[in-house]
Amino acid sequence: MPSTTTLARAPAAAVPRLAFDPKWLVIGACVAITVYLGIVPLGFLLWQSFFTPHTAAKAAEFTLGNYREAYASAETWALFWNSLKFASGTAVLAFFLGTLLAWMNERTNTPFKALFFALALIPLVIPGILFTVSWILLGSPKIGLINLALQKLLGTDAVFINVYSLWGMIWVDALHYSPMAFLLMTAAFRAMDPALEESAVMSGARVWQVVTRVTLPLVWPAIFATLLILFVRAIESFEVPALLGLPVGIHVFTSAIYQAVHRYPSQIGLASSYAVTLLLITTVGVYFQSVLSSQGSKYATVTGKGFRPRQIDLGPWRYLAVAVFLVYFLLIVVLPFVVLLWSSFQKFYSVPSVEAIQRMTLEPYRTILEHPSLWRSVWNSLLLALGCATLIMLVTSVICWIVVKTKLPGRWLLDNIASLPMVFPGIVLGLSIMILYLYVPVGVYGTIWIMLIAYVTRFMPYGLRYNTTSMLQIHKELEESAAMSGASWATTFRRIILPLLKPGLVAGWIYIMIVSIRELSSSILLYSPGSEVLSILIWELWENGQYVELSALGVMFIIALFVLVMIAQWVGSKFGIKEH
């Protein structure tokens, strides 16, 4: 063997001792960013809620007045009560819809299931504000197409559906969040090993005993966690309460915060005390949810891997199931999109009629494409989405490495801090960041940077989630073998960790792109002329009553997002699956 001597022995590597390892620079920067973004806005919000407004004449003073004012007034309790009703109603209805669909998809022999699964995810792409606007066009008492169609059909002038009501708000918001409920409950159904139920049957249990002793205790954490998530989402949602609730005086916390800021003079203290209250509610919700999901993983360990769920034969009822799917798809995708499409071809908004068809025009598209701030908004939206997705994925990959791979004391705290923005409703985050940079004059207020800060803060937990899932799959020894090969930390991170994280990185990056492009509730308090984004442009068009231009923009927006998701799926399938 010729290599015998050459491979045998080389002098041990020289051991220059470095005084400072540059890896601490990267790690330190990432930790600093995370801690700053996670903690400072919250601190400022709390601080602000205890102070009087700062004016030229008088400096801010400590006060409990904001809370006293907020909690002494009957208005606040009405607000509280409305928010509760709205959020619980939305959660329950969305849960019911999502669970029904998930159950039909996972546990029955409904035809065309695979197709429905893909279709049910489309609504996730449609921005909340467009969904709400299209439902106004469908369900407003005066011009709503559903009302007009039914009135014509039945020959009455009764109002069948009125979205400008609490029930209308619940309906629209629940429809909007039902795909999320569908996804969560699908996961729950998939995680439940039918063998657990079958073994109960084999032990001689009757059906109701199986349900009460095995099935329910097993799915209970998933059900409750889903309800909590939906509740938190609903109480955080801004578009529906703002567009449907405000015109008829139905206030919830999010819309009340918006109003308090936009009143003249703006009542930031009051808004802050509302925001703190809302934050308390969402914190409790998110806390219980995390408790439940850690419990859920306890149950998940029981499940096997490749089980095939037993399917219930629906018999002739399966056609009813198909019908349910079709109606659902109609309500959630087809009708909203068609009504936008219709109105986008009109010069002035009008209900469909023969004359209106003859008047169809591309005018709104021309107007919107020539709109002075359209291209700037598109550019801003893209820039923000790209910047925030990239920044988040890179920073959280380091954070997540620290949390998952090291034994640094206090790493659990870092994990919690990075997840903290999860409890921030968009509008509350917008408010705290607005206050923070009003008081700290570092020159970001009124620029696009303040929105970047808000987006990075708000979506950081998602990045962490995606990266953690991938990071947990990377065996410790893959990294250690790089160290043994002589690679420095930076080289290991760049050449081993990041490539192996790629599936999670790409998926998270795309997801954050999409949610940033749709973001409205934080941006609404932070934008200023010149830093508008697409969703703000839509909001302004609505405020100005430019419905047809809004529709034209909405149609293009939805198509563009749809294409983006398709590309994402393609990219994901190309890069995502190459694991082990």
Add this chain to the structure above:
Amino acid sequence: MLSVSALCTEYVGEHGQAIRAAQDVSFEVPPGKLFTLLGPSGCGKTTTLRSIAGLEKPRAGEIVVGSDIIYSSKQGVFVPPNRRGLGMVFQSYAIWPHMSVFDNAAFPLQVSSKRIPKMQVQERVHRVLKVVALDEMADREATKLSGGQQQRLALARALVMEPPLLLLDEPLSNLDAKLRERMRFELKRLQRELGITTVYVTHDQSEALALSHSIAVMNAGCIEQLGSPREVYERPRNQFVADFIGTTNFIKGDVAAADGGGFYRIVSEIGALKARGVDSLKTGEEVVLSIRPEDIELSESRRDGENIYAATVDQKVFLGEFVDFQVMIGRRSVQSRAHPSLRTRVGEPLFVRIDPDKCVALKATGEWAYE
């Protein structure tokens, strides 16, 4: 070549408590030798290896490779693992799934602090791949390799930078039984041919006996015995070593008298016998005798010599190459391994002979549960 002295390593357990994984571990490995750390899981063998690698930071002690101190608690030296220049094969092989076979093996050269020209990298990688017979597969994706090939690639990657010391962490434990046996010979041949100083960690005693120049048997963080394979097998220093390596019969007894030449007369559960003492023993001292099944000779006719007992067959298991017998000597059951030609049936009488030299008397420690 490698010298480890008074090494102590702790790590933090799940509940935040310090777990002592290696306590006062010292050994020397001469150049070109294969040294094995052997013990059950949790005995500290992997921690010791990882301390040498630098993946674990010891609390105290000193590690010297060649003339370089890579760790010393007294001098405050801790060379990080990526600057130690040691080769290591991990239990999971840790083949990077996003790289080709070539890239995996070339990585250590590419990240080296000295710039190595591309041509030289090519040449060295091909040479090392040839050594492990993977040169034909250089362009293949690493994930497309079989378990045995991945193991060889991991070895190639560890050898490519021509390290002074090779660390192997249970490299054969992820292979199926047949392949494991083949790789055992392969590994031994490679190590002997390359003459590379190697530290090998395993919990498999037959692997350790087959491969090593010397073995350290570890238990609960400490080295119980250090010696050649034959020494630890035939002259175990205590009950743990006797029990962990191979199969053995433990029989309780008391020292009756010294018999000269390191031998003692023992009064035991199976009667009076003559045994070799590992340490010097006092009359009246409690001992435990360790006798390997293959050293308990069975025959149907009575033979001459010492330590002969009458017995009856209680159970027997035919295993092809040999037959395992359970025989009763008085009321004590003893396991013996015999050639398949012995066909004595269950319940029939036979004779047992035990060579005094193979019957090892150990000081009874009392803490070792034995059957």
